[in-house]
Amino acid sequence: MKKAIARIAGRITEVQALRESADGRCGTKVTIWRPPSPRTLRRWLAAYDAFGVEGLVDWYENSGNRKDRLDPEARSILAEFAAKYVDRRRPTKNQIHLDMSAEFLRVNVERKAGGLPSLLCPSKAALADEIAELDPWETYVGRHGLDKAKKKYFPRKGGQTFYRPLEMVAMDEHRIKLVTVLIRMGVYESLSPDMRKKVKKARLWVSFALDLATRYCLAAKIVAAPSGASAMATLREVIAGDDDIADADGDGRVERGSPEAVATDNGAGFIEEIFRIALAELEIEHVLGPAGVPQMRGALEAFHRFFHSSFAARFDGRTHGNVVARGDYDAMAHAVLDPTMLNELLQDWRVNFYNRRPHAGLGGESPLGAWRRLAADVDVLPPPHPTVMRHVLGRPSGATVGNNGVRVEGLDYNSLALQKARPDIGNAPVPIRIEDRDRGQVSVRVPAGWLTVPCVRKEMAGVSSAQHAAGLDVLAARNAVDASRNEKTMLEAVRRIQSASDEASKRVGLSPPRPDAAALACIWDWQERAFAVAERDADDQPFLDLDDDPTEAPVDCPNAPEMPSDRDGTGRDGAAGFFLEE
Incomplete structure (x- = not known):
């Protein structure tokens, strides 16, 4: 049999060498298997005769000594210390093995005193194998807590599938792990190092909206803190959109x-009432997910991770999430961005990078391409009328209604319908909604509903809040220079006039003028008459009775002040002028 085995082994070696070197280069190593002994060959033949080919299956894994080599007492100590791995303090395996070695040393001292042989302390590998036999769920719960274990072992079923753009929009507000400086970059660069330390810094939030059917990012806004107003602003961007602001090639809308x-x-x-009411008025269903289960919002959570890795990580000033991960990195000292610049870069990232990149969840298709493909088959619901958008989603404000209407951020807004509603409003502030893209009109909530009230300055039509603020800054700077130049001259003129008045009074022996009781009574009578004229119902009779002369003073009050007169005949003087003009 030895001669036969040698001949067969030679043939096997030749075939194996040809097979392994067929596609290889000169010098390629060839594996040669050691041939079996005659005894092994006889065992193989017997197995083949008894069971056929199945009798030649290798059972190598069952070979060797399977008897436990540890003493039962040593095995008990090993199991005891392996169980200590399940601890909320998260001890390491090396630490547990060190404690176990100390325990074996103590036990062996006692056994030696009793005349018993010493126990062999298991190795670190044996301890690791014993720990690996523990229940993984129980181990993770013991070391990390139940809440974290629920997140790790949360079952995934693929989630709900959506087929139309805007069928389901996921919104979330996430804190940015990036420290930003709350000043403009040009000002910050001009400050000294000591002054920079005193600059107020803050961590901001980013408000996202993601279309779940296409993974298209509909909105991304930098906000100071989560609120109902920030949620409404994000919802408005979802409906109206401003992709053209950062669109690089004009093809991203x-x-x-x-x-x-x-x-x-x-x-x-x-969960604020103002946001939930806005959804109800726009007939949009509000789906609230369960608290503490971020796994049910997997698409949005994955978006957050990608945002931080592809956008926030590019800038200096990251906080890295926590103190342990941050280490010695001083994020506050490395803050380089202000919120305005950060928001501009965020829009560029959203429109020109994220929405155009191949998305793994879409099979390599970009969110922009997925939106256009699905929108070609199913039309999206049209947005509400711009007036309804302003009524519902405009920036909230408030003011009281007066003769000039309502004053909102330095501008007056007035209309006939608003003045007619004044008796029902009284002196209470009214809710106002502002459209920052067009300050030519605002929405005012009166008891009968929302009113569209135009600005008295017609040139404000189509002017945005940003343009208006920029104009005010230029005007304020120009007026400040003019006021500084004229202040000294004005004060000197006032001092000369007052001094001359005091000297004239002293020469004639007059005391400071004070009104007597009769004069005060005449003034009150004049005010009552003015209010009576202004408050007449416009539907019953004209606000001003043209047969009466509103400038005529009462007969018994020769010193009464004059009523305001319509000097130019246009009806612009007095509270009633607006209604006559209308």
Whole structure:
């Protein structure tokens, strides 16, 4: 049999060498297997005769000594210390092995005193094998807590599938792990190092909206803190959109519309009444997810991770999430961005990078391409009328109604309908909604509903809040220079006039003028008459009775002040002029 085995082994070696070197270069190593002994060959033949080919199956894994080599007492100590790995303090395996070695040393001292042999302390590998035999769920719960274990072992079923753009929009507000300086970059660069330390710095939030059917990022806004107003601003961007602001090549815009449903968590801004009422008025379903289960918002959580890795990580000033991960890195000292610049870069990232990049969840298709493909088959719901958008989603404000209407951020807004509603409003402030893209009109809530009230300055039509603020800054700077130049001259003129008045009074022996009781009575009578004229019902009779002369003073009050007169005949003087003009 030895001669036969040698001949067969030679043939096997030749075939194996030809097989392994067929596609290889000169010098390629060839594996040669050691041939079996005659005894092994006889065993193989017997197995083949008895069971056929199945008798030649290798059972090598069952070979060797399977008897436990540890003493039962040593095995008990090993199991005891392996169980200590399940601890909320998260001890390391090396630490547990060190404690176990100390225990074996103590036990061996006692056994030696009793005349018993010493126990062999298991190795670190034996301890690791024993720990690996523990229940993984129980181990993770013991070391990390139940809440974290629920997140790790949360079952995944693929989630709900959406087929239309704006069928379901997920919104969330996430804190940015980036420290930003709350001043403009040009000002910050001019400050000294000592002054820079005193600059107020803050961590901001980013408010996102993601279309779940296409993964298209509909909105991304930098906000100071989560609130109902920030949630409404994000919803407005979802419906109206401003992709043209950062669109690099003019090909990144998509047709916007009204979402069918909006999914949010229980964040502070999403549970406020103002946001939930806005969704109800726009007939948008509000889907609130369960608290503490971020796995049910997997698409949005994955978006957050990608945002931080591809955008926030590019800038200096990161906080890295926590103190342990940050180490010795001083994020506050490395803050380089202000919120305005950060928001501009965020829009560029959203429109020109994220929405155009191949998305793994879409099979390599970009979110922009997925939106256009699905929108070609199913039209999105059109957005509400711009007036309704302003009524519902405009920036909230408030003011009282007066003769000039309402004053909102330095501008007066007035209309006949607003003045007619004054008796029902009284002196209470009225809710106001501002459209920052067009300050030519605002929405005012009166008891009968929302009113569109135009600005008295017609040139404000189409002017945005940013343009208005920029104009005010230029005007304030110019007026400040003019006031500084004329202040000294004005004060000197006032001092000369007052001094001359005091000297004239002393020469004639007059005391400071004070009104007597009769004069005060005449003034009150004049005011009552003025209010009576202004408050007449415009539907019953004209505000001003043309047969009466409003400038005529009472007969018994020769010193009464004059009523305001219509000097130019246009009806612009007095409270009633507005209604006559209308």
